[in-house]
Amino acid sequence: MTVGISVGLVGLGSFGSAFADLFMSHPLVDRIALCDREPDRIERFARKESWQSKFHEKDTYHSLDEICKSDLDALVIITQPWLHAPQCVQAMEAGKHVYSAVPITSIPDGDEILDWCDKLVEICRRTGMHYMLGETTYYHPQAMYCRRQANEGAFGDFVYAEGEYFHDVDSACNLREVMKHRLASKAGQEWLEIRRKYIERGIQSGPMHYPTHSTSGPISVMNAHAVKVCAWGYANRTNDPYFTENGNAFSDETALFYMSNGATMRICEYREIGLPGRETFRVYGTQGSFENNCWLSNHDRQPLSVEEMRDPLPDEVIDAFRSCSQSSNFYGGHGGSHAYLAHEFVDAVAHDRHPATNIWEAIRYMVPGVMAHKSAMRDGEVLDVPDWGDAPE
Numbered sequence: 001m002t003v004g005i006s007v008g009l010v011g012l013g014s015f016g017s018a019f020a021d022l023f024m025s026h027p028l029v030d031r032i033a034l035c036d037r038e039p040d041r042i043e044r045f046a047r048k049e050s051w052q053s054k055f056h057e058k059d060t061y062h063s064l065d066e067i068c069k070s071d072l073d074a075l076v077i078i079t080q081p082w083l084h085a086p087q088c089v090q091a092m093e094a095g096k097h098v099y100s101a102v103p104i105t106s107i108p109d110g111d112e113i114l115d116w117c118d119k120l121v122e123i124c125r126r127t128g129m130h131y132m133l134g135e136t137t138y139y140h141p142q143a144m145y146c147r148r149q150a151n152e153g154a155f156g157d158f159v160y161a162e163g164e165y166f167h168d169v170d171s172a173c174n175l176r177e178v179m180k181h182r183l184a185s186k187a188g189q190e191w192l193e194i195r196r197k198y199i200e201r202g203i204q205s206g207p208m209h210y211p212t213h214s215t216s217g218p219i220s221v222m223n224a225h226a227v228k229v230c231a232w233g234y235a236n237r238t239n240d241p242y243f244t245e246n247g248n249a250f251s252d253e254t255a256l257f258y259m260s261n262g263a264t265m266r267i268c269e270y271r272e273i274g275l276p277g278r279e280t281f282r283v284y285g286t287q288g289s290f291e292n293n294c295w296l297s298n299h300d301r302q303p304l305s306v307e308e309m310r311d312p313l314p315d316e317v318i319d320a321f322r323s324c325s326q327s328s329n330f331y332g333g334h335g336g337s338h339a340y341l342a343h344e345f346v347d348a349v350a351h352d353r354h355p356a357t358n359i360w361e362a363i364r365y366m367v368p369g370v371m372a373h374k375s376a377m378r379d380g381e382v383l384d385v386p387d388w389g390d391a392p393e
Contacts, residue, residue, distance in 0.1 A: 004030030156287030211369025
C-alpha cells in the first residue's frame with residue numbers, strides 16, 4: 001500500500017496559485033505546507049475551508065531556508081525563473097524531492113545554464129532525490145497522443161519534426177505585463193541588480209534560452225536527443241526596450257537540429273511576430289505523421305478531438321481534482337496540462353520513481369536551445385549539442 005506524502009508549495013504568485021488546489025487535493029498528499037515571501041499570498045490558501053484537513057498553521061514558511069529545515073518529503077518550486085536551479089539544488093541538498101516550474105533556469109549566460117544542468121544531474125545522482133521539470137507542453141493532448149503512437153511504432157522511422165513557440169511580446173499573454181509584474185516583487189527588484197551585472201559583462205541572451213515549449217513535444221515523441229545544431233537570429237530593429245533593456249541579441253531565433261535517431265528537427269522561438277500566439281509541433285515518419293490535430297498516413301486523414309488525444313488519469317485523482325475545481329475544467333491551464341503535472345510529480349515521489357520529465361529528460365529540452373543561441377551568435381556555425389545521458393535505472 002502506498003503511503004501518502006507531504007508537499008510544500010514554494011511560490012504562491014499567479015502561476016503557483018494555479019497549481020495549489022491540485023497538489024493539495026491529490027489523494028496521495030496527506031499534508032500540505034505553504035511558503036512565500038509575501039504573507040497575503042499564504043493567507044489566501046491557509047484560510048480555505050477545503051484545506052483544513054491537510055494544512056496546519058505550523059506549516060507556514062516565509063523563506064526557502066525555513067522550509068528546507070522542515071520534515072516535508074517534497075517541494076514544488078514555482079518562483080521567479082532565475083531562481084529555479086539554485087533553489088532546487090538547495091532543496092535537494094536538504095533531502096527534498098523537487099518540482100521546478102519551467103525553465104530549468106532563466107539567465108542570460110548560456111555557459112552558466114550548462115553548469116546548472118551539470119550541478120542538477122550531479123546532485124540527483126548523489127542524493128537520490130527526484131527532480132521534475134513542470135514542462136506544460138509535455139502534457140498537451142497532442143504530445144500524449146503522439147507518444148502513444150510512437151510506442152506502437154505507428155510513425156515508422158522518424159524523418160522530420162518541427163516545433164514553434166510564437167509569442168509576440170504584445171500578444172494576448174502580454175510579456176511586457178508579465179515582466180512588469182515580476183519586477184514588482186521583492187525577488188524582481190533583486191533581479192534588476194543581477195541583470196545589470198550580466199549586461200555590464202556584455203552577455204546577450206535570446207528566446208532560445210527558453211525553448212522547452214517548442215522542443216519538448218517532438219523530442220519526447222521521437223525519444224531522441226539533439227546532436228548538432230545551426231541557428232540564426234532576427235534582431236529587433238525598433239530599439240524596443242523589452243529587448244534592449246533585457247540584453248537580448250535577438251527577438252526571434254530559428255534552429256535546425258540533427259537528432260540522435262537520424263531525423264532532422266526545426267525549432268522556432270519568436271517574440272516579435274505579427275500573428276496570434278501559437279505553440280505547436282508536427283512529427284513526420286515513414287509510415288505515419290501528425291500535424292494540426294490529425295493523424296495522417298498515405299491513405300488516411302484522421303481528425304482527433306482533445307479527449308481522444310489525452311491520456312487517462314486515475315478515477316480517484318479525477319474525482320479529487322474535480323472536487324476542488326472552480327470550473328468544469330479541472331485539467332487547468334496550458335492545454336489542460338496542470339492536472340497531469342501535479343499527478344505525475346506526486347505519484348513519482350510516492351512510488352519512488354523518476355518522474356517522466358526528470359532532469360536528464362529536461363536537459364534534452366533545454367540544452368538544444370542554449371547551443372542554438374550560441375550558433376546564432378556565431379552566424380550559424382554548426383555546433384555539437386552536449387547530452388547527459390538517460391536517467392539511471
